[in-house]
Amino acid sequence: MDTIKGLLTLALNYLQRMTISRLIKQSQLYNYPLQHLPDNTYDAQGNIQGQKYSSDRASSPLIVFILGPPGAGKGTQSAALCDKFSGLTHLSYGDLLRYHESIPGDWVTTFPKRHGREGNRMLPADEAVDLLRQTIGKGKKGQDTWLVDGFPRNEKHVIAWLKVYPPAQCVFYLNCDRDVLLKRIHKRAADGSGRAEDRDDNKAKERVDRSLRESREMLDVLRAHGTRIIEIDANRGVELVENELSTHFQVSWGFIRYALFVSVITYELQR
DSSP states (O other), rough: OOHHHHHHHHHHHHHHHHHHHHHHHHHHHOOOOOGSSEEEEEEOOEEEEEEOOOOTTGSOOEEEEOSSSSOOOOHHHHHHHHHSTTTTEEHHHHHHHHHTTTTTGGGGGGOOOOEEEEEEEOOOHHHHHHHHHHHHTTOOOTEEEEEEEEESSSEEEEEEEESOOOOOSSEEEOOOOOOHHHHHHHHHHHTTOOOOGGGGGHHHHHHHHHHHHHHHHHHHHHHHTTTTEEEEESOOOHHHHHHHHHHHHHHHHHHHHHHHHHHHHHHHHHO
16 A cells, blocks of 8 residues: 555656646736745755645635626626636525525525625625535535635635635736626626615615725735736627636636646545
8 A cells, every 4th residue: 555655746746847837937927926826935957855644635726816806797707717717616605696586595694685585695704604515515426626706805714715615726806897787797697686685776776886995905805815906907899808807717727637636646646
């Protein structure tokens, strides 16, 4: 058994060097910082200088956040990314709240709504993370990489998240002008989005303004914890945004899948 583990370790180290060398070339092309390679330090040739894996690493999902104010197109772009990248699971925080709202007596329904009878429930930060944790924990085999849409929404969410999970692999933030956001929400309501909060102009303005106000502070906290943030101009058409987002995600995807591969192999070697 020790001989087999030794051979697997040598094979893993070889694959690490080959993979990292390729990813380093991509990082130089796309200006992706090497410190976001998973839990290792590498030299310019991709040789491993140190390893810091823990035996429970395989139990931690790999997370990518896609964030932005209401109307920025998070849901549309999330669906497009999941179509292009096999193994990526979309998890919308807003949709998750609405799903639990539909279940009579669900624990989520014990919390107040922001706008009385309309809008989503306002969960405290720790409970919001717990809701996501429960959902991710129930994922099927192979659902190891999650695209979390619309969470975190503020600084408190980030702090609560980091109590449970390590920082996300990266964050995509969809920047969009206030006027554009409001026009999109108005159109969404006219098209029958089914969201009560979209049909009230004053509530739509309040949601957009709150998101724009809280986002800067939230992004600063994410950066302070070493999270890679890629900002995308979402004022443009869907296809232009999708193409740019896919280009950035293609580079990040190599790092993400590598992190998953190493975590699983290392976990097995340490058993």
